[in-house]
Structures are given as structure tokens and as C-alpha cells.
Amino acid sequence: MGDQCTLTLTIRQADQPRFEELLRHSRHLGPGDTLPAFFHEIEEDDASQTLACTVYEADDRLVDERCGWAQAGLEFSGRHGEGGTYPATLFVAVDGALHDVAALDGDPVVPVDAQGNPETEALHRVRCYLRASATLQRRWYDTSAEKDPAAVACALLVAAYEVAKASHSIDWSDLDDAYTAACRALGREP
16 A cells, blocks of 8 residues: 545546446456445536546555546546645546646645746646646536537637636736637627
């Protein structure tokens, strides 16, 4: 057993059989077991058709499992608490890649050097995480954008703006007008 932490993973209900298949393949589930045999708590959100699955003592943040699920093409998002050798983290998997960033109070963080300059690699990771989160949000929650390329662009802008604004880590105020226009193009109030 390695370092342990609490981990919450949000998946689409439609992907549950594939997650179960991969958990059986890695011997985390027996032949007839389902997700509740692995996760301690599962909350269904019927409106969004998602499951929030929590493990209270996840060994080594389930890093190998999460990488495998991402490489298998599954999409998910979540967070885990800090362990003895790693910080609390936010993560998202889209397009076969797993993006993770250090977090504090549920927001991405970027370490700075002694002069106050952000660490370049950490800043890059946060940007990749925010883009991937926006993509996941658009795919899971904005089905109107699937038929219209302009709507896709608007939905991406809205999702990226909202994720960045919520994280308080990047000042996107110069895009307020673009955000407002994109919301209106999608028939939403900003």
C-alpha cells in the first residue's frame, strides 16, 4: 500500500460499463462486481447523467488507473486530497490525455519563484487543464453546440471563461465583451 488520499471522480453514467470493465481487467473488481464494490460512495446526478464516485483511501491517488482510463479514451474529471508525498490535485481526462494541476481549496494553483514569477511548466499545466476542462464541459453539458461550428466556438469560449473565472487564477476580464456576445449567441444570459 502506498500513500492514501480521498479521491472523487466524475464520470458519465453511459461510461459506467467501460469503467467497470477496466476495473475488472486490473483486478480491482471481481467478475460480477460493479462500481459500488470499488468506490465507497456514488452520487447520481440524473439531470447531467453523471456519477460522482468517491474512494476514501485511494492508494497513490489511483494515478496508474487514471492514466489507463484516460489512455483508453474515457472522459472524466475530479480531484484528490493531498497525501504524504503529493499535493491536492484537480484532474480532467479528454482525448486520451490526463491533465492534472496542484490545487488549493478547489482552485488550480501555480507556484512562484522567490521573485514572484510563475513557474513556466506549472502555468502551462494550468492552461492545459483549463482548456481540457472547458472541452469536457462543452461535450457533456452543451449538446446544442454539436450541430453548429459557430456554436462550438461560442461554447468553448464560454466554458473556458467560466472555468478560468471560477478558478481566480487567470484574469480574463479583457474577454468580458466576447464572453457576453458568446453567451447571447448561445441564447444564454451572461
